[in-house]
Amino acid sequence: MVLIRRFEDKCNIAYRQGLVGGYMHVYIGMEATAVGWNAALKPGWDYVITAYRDHAQPLIMGSDPVKVMAEIMGRSGGYSFGKGGSMHIYDIENCFFGGWGIVGGHTPLGAGLAFAAKYRKEDRVTICYLGDGASNAGVFFESLNMAALWDLPVIFIIENNEFAMGTRLEYHAADTQLYKRGEPFGIKSERLDGMDVLQVKADAERIVNWVRENQKPYLVEVMNYRFAGHGAADNDRQLYRTKEEEDENTKRDPIARLEKYLTENNLMTAEKMEAINVEIEERVEAIYEEAVNSPHPEPHEVYAHVYSDMEPEKGH
Amino acid sequence: MPTQELSYRDALRMALVEEIDRDQNVFVMGEDIGRYQGTFRVTEGLFQKYNVEQNDWRIIDTPIVEPGFTGIAIGAAMTGLRPVVEMMTMSFSILALDQIINHAAKIHYMTGGQSTVPMVIRGPGGAAKQLSAQHSHSLEGWYAHCPGLKVVAPATPQDAYSMFKQAVRDDNPVIFTENPGLYTIKGEVTTGPDVLQPFGKAQVLREGKDLSLVAYSRMVHVCLEVADRLAEEGISAEVVDVRSLLPLDTETIYQSVRKTNRAIVVYEDWKSGGFGAEIASRISEDCFDDLDAPVGRVGGLNVPMPYSRVLELECIPNADDVMAAVRKLG
Numbered sequence: 089m090v091l092i093r094r095f096e097d098k099c100n101i102a103y104r105q106g107l108v109g110g111y112m113h114v115y116i117g118m119e120a121t122a123v124g125w126n127a128a129l130k131p132g133w134d135y136v137i138t139a140y141r142d143h144a145q146p147l148i149m150g151s152d153p154v155k156v157m158a159e160i161m162g163r164s165g166g167y168s169f170g171k172g173g174s175m176h177i178y179d180i181e182n183c184f185f186g187g188w189g190i191v192g193g194h195t196p197l198g199a200g201l202a203f204a205a206k207y208r209k210e211d212r213v214t215i216c217y218l219g220d221g222a223s224n225a226g227v228f229f230e231s232l233n234m235a236a237l238w239d240l241p242v243i244f245i246i247e248n249n250e251f252a253m254g255t256r257l258e259y260h261a262a263d264t265q266l267y268k269r270g271e272p273f274g275i276k277s278e279r280l281d282g283m284d285v286l287q288v289k290a291d292a293e294r295i296v297n298w299v300r301e302n303q304k305p306y307l308v309e310v311m312n313y314r315f316a317g318h319g320a321a322d323n324d325r326q327l328y329r330t331k332e333e334e335d336e337n338t339k340r341d342p343i344a345r346l347e348k349y350l351t352e353n354n355l356m357t358a359e360k361m362e363a364i365n366v367e368i369e370e371r372v373e374a375i376y377e378e379a380v381n382s383p384h385p386e387p388h389e390v391y392a393h394v395y396s397d398m399e400p401e402k403g404h
Numbered sequence: 405m406p407t408q409e410l411s412y413r414d415a416l417r418m419a420l421v422e423e424i425d426r427d428q429n430v431f432v433m434g435e436d437i438g439r440y441q442g443t444f445r446v447t448e449g450l451f452q453k454y455n456v457e458q459n460d461w462r463i464i465d466t467p468i469v470e471p472g473f474t475g476i477a478i479g480a481a482m483t484g485l486r487p488v489v490e491m492m493t494m495s496f497s498i499l500a501l502d503q504i505i506n507h508a509a510k511i512h513y514m515t516g517g518q519s520t521v522p523m524v525i526r527g528p529g530g531a532a533k534q535l536s537a538q539h540s541h542s543l544e545g546w547y548a549h550c551p552g553l554k555v556v557a558p559a560t561p562q563d564a565y566s567m568f569k570q571a572v573r574d575d576n577p578v579i580f581t582e583n584p585g586l587y588t589i590k591g592e593v594t595t596g597p598d599v600l601q602p603f604g605k606a607q608v609l610r611e612g613k614d615l616s617l618v619a620y621s622r623m624v625h626v627c628l629e630v631a632d633r634l635a636e637e638g639i640s641a642e643v644v645d646v647r648s649l650l651p652l653d654t655e656t657i658y659q660s661v662r663k664t665n666r667a668i669v670v671y672e673d674w675k676s677g678g679f680g681a682e683i684a685s686r687i688s689e690d691c692f693d694d695l696d697a698p699v700g701r702v703g704g705l706n707v708p709m710p711y712s713r714v715l716e717l718e719c720i721p722n723a724d725d726v727m728a729a730v731r732k733l734g
């Protein structure tokens with residue numbers, strides 16, 4: 089969680105330095121969700137897919153953080169050689185399937201990954217993360233129906249961080265109990281906490297095991313909160329939430345919470361925690377240095393990867 | 405009539421406000437357009453003005469469901485309401501293509517004229533800055549391919565204002581595309597209740613005699629820059645702003661070509677099969693005898709928009725690319 093936090097802080101700095109452009113959405117405040125859930129997965133075997141708030145998952149799943157940051161900076165050392173950017177990180181080898189910019193658009197793909205596992209009679213589980221805003225998308229309901237119809241081993245995790253960009257949950261969802269969206273399809277559905285990493289991990293293990301054994305879909309609404317703006321370009325948080333509300337929610341900080349737990353139970357000394365923090369900060373500095381020194385792509389690379397076996401027509 | 409300097413964005417907003425005030429049937433739907441003031445701030449202040457102060461339901465924040473709210477707007481339009489639908493970016497209108505093409509565009513025809521669909525679908529279309537492959541589409545060519553829709557792409561604050569008012573008053577579904585690079589450009593705008601720009605009229609923004617540069621939306625400004633550069637070399641280029649794709653004013657384009665005998669069509673969309681190809685082919689068909697050279701075309705590279713700024717700039721046509729095409733004409 090600390091690595092994600094510091095990595096995202098650094099991305100914000102890089103954005104302000106003009107090293108990152110376009111839309112960039114950080115995961116600050118939500119770390120416990122991805123960390124807890126991914127801890128229940130079999131590395132290199134189970135599949136993960138998410139939307140554009142996608143820096144954290146690859147860091148957890150064993151991707152090279154330099155390649156992640158280089159991609160965010162649009163450098164040729166990135167996972168997609170600078171073609172994807174912050175919203176489109178993919179590390180297929182490590183079973184991370186991105187990285188998608190169209191709200192809700194990736195949810196059937198998540199079901200499709202699970203379909204493939206079932207088709208091949210493999211016991212892979214797929215986690216498909218989506219936002220509260222995305223949970224209104226028609227294509228998500230279509231995906232739920234087919235996942236239930238065909239018993240696909242997919243866990244849809246609605247990360248309810250209370251906002252879809254600048255729109256508060258109650259202004260976009262008729263029923264704000266989003267976990268109920270699985271019920272009409274007979275999908276087992278629960279609302280769970282997403283801020284207490286130990287609890288998240290315990291819930292995740294229970295549910296991932298259930299899905300693996302029963303080969304059926306599951307829907308979880310995870311309650312978390314994004315501390316930062318919607319994206320790096322969102323400087324107007326006061327338009328949709330108050331400072332008091334933010335302060336209240338920062339008290340739920342998953343990192344501070346874990347630190348408190350470790351201290352109270354004498355599991356780790358303050359010195360040790362500080363040492364870890366320092367080590368991670370240095371590590372993130374090194375990641376940044378390496379990423380920023382990766383070259384920009386060469387102009388001719390623009391034509392590569394449009395097709396797997398040919399180049400498109402060239403020129404203006 | 406009053407004239408004032410306005411940005412493209414402010415001109416649009418002013419037209420929108422005037423139309424909402426003029427006609428109780430006009431309302432606006434879209435994502436984050438109300439409380440959040442709109443991602444590109446075109447609807448800034450309007451939620452406060454209408455929904456809060458006037459307690460009227462004119463600015464409607466929707467869930468992120470383009471097919472759903474576009475369909476709701478179409479249904480409402482069939483009863484005579486006049487919805488203005490904002491696409492946060494035109495790229496997201498792809499999700500609503502079924503509603504727009506299978507439904508809105510064909511309703512008047514299928515009902516034998518019993519029903520009309522007086523609605524506007526507007527939003528930023530084209531590349532902004534590093535928004536990558538899923539957020540940078542120029543879709544006007546797709547829409548202009550479809551009978552039943554009208555498609556406009558104004559390049560100046562004046563046209564943003566007067567074509568928008570026209571769009572709201574049109575009884576057909578209108579696709580109104582705004583290149584994100586245009587929002588901050590400024591210009592003199594004549595305003596007034598009936599300052600309307602009828603569709604299907606191109607305009608000559610700069611007169612010339614040696615060559616016609618034909619474009620719409622932001623590419624018009626690229627062409628104006630090229631015309632400046634050519635002037636320094638003693639070449640006089642005429643710039644034709646097409647501004648309305650469907651209906652298309654071929655006459656103004658042809659007149660220009662008949663005068664200059666050379667034409668280059670410039671568009672940001674993927675070069676292959678984009679709307680510029682349609683314009684070029686019309687010129688070739690109808691002005692063959694007037695042409696001293698084949699019609700030139702400059703379009704966007706035929707690749708998904710990459711994130712890297714270096715690569716993105718490769719993709720979007722610029723003045724150098726147009727200059728190269730001019731040289732090629734000889």
Ligand SMILES: Cc1ncc(C[n+]2csc(CCOP(=O)(O)OP(=O)(O)O)c2C)c(N)n1
Nearest residue numbers: 189190191219220221222251252253468496
């Ligand atoms: C189809 C589509 N419409 C609109 C957008 C613009 N957009 C990007 S993120 C977002 C909000 C999504 O909120 P949520 O699903 O709750 O995810 P969160 O950002 O909170 O993680 C919107 C409206 C988009 N990317 N795709």
Ligand SMILES: [Mg+2]
Nearest residue numbers: 219220251252
């Ligand atoms: Mg959200």
